[in-house]
Amino acid sequence: MNNQSSCACGGAPKLIFACSGASDVGAITDQAARKLTREGVGKMYCTAGIGGRVSGILATTQSAACILALDGCPLNCARKTLEQAGFQSFEHVQLADLGMGKGQTPPAPEAIARVALAVAEKLKEKERGKGNDV
Numbered sequence: 001m002n003n004q005s006s007c008a009c010g011g012a013p014k015l016i017f018a019c020s021g022a023s024d025v026g027a028i029t030d031q032a033a034r035k036l037t038r039e040g041v042g043k044m045y046c047t048a049g050i051g052g053r054v055s056g057i058l059a060t061t062q063s064a065a066c067i068l069a070l071d072g073c074p075l076n077c078a079r080k081t082l083e084q085a086g087f088q089s090f091e092h093v094q095l096a097d098l099g100m101g102k103g104q105t106p107p108a109p110e111a112i113a114r115v116a117l118a119v120a121e122k123l124k125e126k127e128r129g130k131g132n133d134v
Contacts, residue, residue: 012065014042014123017050017078025072025095027107032115033070041120042068051081058085066126068093070119073102091122 018033019026033044049057061067067090069078079092095105098118105111 012063013045013060014066014068015045015061015064016042016068016070016119017045017047017082018070019072019078020047021072021077023072023102024105024107025100025102027072028095028100028105028111028115029070029072029078031107031112032119035112035116036119039116039120041116042066042123047078047081050085050087053085061085061087066091066123068119068123068126070115071095072100091126093119093122 016033016036018029020030033042036042037044045061046054046057050061067082067087069076069082069090069092071078071092071094074094074096076092076094079090079094082090093115095115096102098115100111100115
C-alpha cells in the first residue's frame, strides 16, 4: 500500500528488471541494475515477482513511467518474463549487443559501469521519445 501511495505522490517510477542469472553476464546485469538504483536513474525491481505473478509487483509495474528489461545473454529471460506477464511496451538492453559474451565477460567494475551507462542512456532516450532496443 505504501508503494502505491508513493508512486501516486512522487511520480511513476522507472523500473529495471535485470536477469540475475547464474553466469558472468547475469552478474553484470544484476550489479548494473543495483548501481543504477543507487544513482537514482531507475529502480531495480523483482523479475521473479513478475514471473510469479505477484499482484502488488504487477500493479506497480503497470503504473511505471518506464520499464526496462536488462538481459545478460541472448536467451533474454528478463524480456520473456515481462512478455509472458502481458507487458509489451518496454525498453530492452541485451549485453551481447554491447559486445559482452556469456562465459567471456568477467563481472568487473568496468563492465558493470559500461552497462549502467548504456542503460542510463537508453532511459534518457526513452524520456525524449526515441527508445529502441539496444
